[in-house]
Amino acid sequence: MAFIYRNLHFIRIQDILDIVIVAYLIYKIIGLLKETRAMQLIKGIAVLFVIFQLSTILQLSVLNFFLMNAFQFGVIAMLVVFQPELRNALEKVGRSKLGQIFKIDNPDAPESITNLVEAIAKSVSVLSKNRIGALVVIERKTKIGDIIKTGIKIDSNISAELLVNIFMPNTPLHDGAVVIRGSRIQAAACFLPLTQSQELAIELGTRHRAALGISEVSDAVVVVVSEETGKISIALEGSLTRNLTVESLSRALLKILMPNSERKNGRKILQWKGKES
16 A cells, blocks of 8 residues: 555546546447457457466467467457447447537428428328338438438438338339438338347348348338238337337337427427327
């Protein structure tokens, strides 16, 4: 203890800040990798590192030689193996408040968000009652132009009638996802990445896997209507919320898309329009 007290005056504020930042970064990295395949790989690397230290102590020259050379290429190997996790982490940083410093586009007006929610709710009501499968992706902060390019460009104002018509069976655009950017339908018949999660219920099909897949690699909110049951679901940030009603869907979309200060007004507009119709 006396040694510590004698050397306290050598510790600068910058040193404390440095330690806190590094500790926070390690904590966040562990949080991002928790319960992923990458965490199992990290455990394997830790075991190899322990074996490497033991081989050094016990002077096991051959084993030490192989492990030393393996670790020299370890950084490149980790970049390749952890590519999905690194991409996901960087996208989360970009979507954080710090990343939004560089955001230059204006947020959508509350009225346009309300119209968007109303159009989706009306179309989903029709599709659900008739058990017509649908997959609607609403782009948010993370741009998904690469997904839009896989489909047929539409670039049209959103309407419930257009959405219902797109997903009608045996029509050219019904198979695939509709992508909405702002208040416009950008494309239809888009291909989405499928989730690799093994925890998805066995009765859920390709639409739900695609919805989860795009929500894992972006902050998009995805609305799914099951063709078999007509049930409504929402996928967001790698999680799936099932068995929604049209009303609970509208509330969920308003909560996700509408700024807190405008959310109450958005609910009032939807209620007034519902009574009017």
